Amino acid sequence: AAGVIQSPRHLIKEKRETATLKCYPIPRHDTVYWYQQGPGQDPQFLISFYEKMQSDKGSIPDRFSAQQFSDYHSELNMSSLELGDSALYFCASSYQGENTEAFFGQGTRLTVV
């Protein structure tokens, strides 16, 4: 079965650079979520999209932005990177409704040096 695909799997950037993370949800899933997991921490919700519209926003820095495209893939853009942005970034997708299961991608490990 198709899963959530994230790219790249690993990314190394320097401080003040920009990074773009991509997420391809499971086909027919209409909701995408982004999470950030710092070292030794639990995943923290960043932002979500339902049918290509932003549906909720968590503790996402103003330096970060995201969007969902017409083919439902999503991109998380991170600018002016800081050392503290080093983390595992997960994308998850689900199909409408309150009780549906969220499926997570393998994550993108971002290291800022």
Add this chain to the structure above:
Amino acid sequence: KQEVTQIPAALSVPEGENLVLNCSFTDSAIYNLQWFRQDPGKGLTSLLLIQSSQREQTSGRLNASLDKSSGRSTLYIAASQPGDSATYLCAVGPYKLSFGAGTTVTVRA
């Protein structure tokens, strides 16, 4: 704001022993609860989803119960194996998930 707590933070058991992992949440107005497994530096694998209207859910050696009124869920793993060693996280929804810090399980051969 929903707060999710998992106890214990770490657990080490000999192979074959049953595992009991606890999850508690402060806001009982949840729609569902998911249990995930995470291997070091890896992604989150969904193990079980319990709807708010359900009391328990089973998959193979895994059984999860939900007591919404008391804000608790328990994940039971029967006859543990070394391959069960991982971090187990619970998360409550709907929509954006609020995660616990996880229980790191080590099953000794």
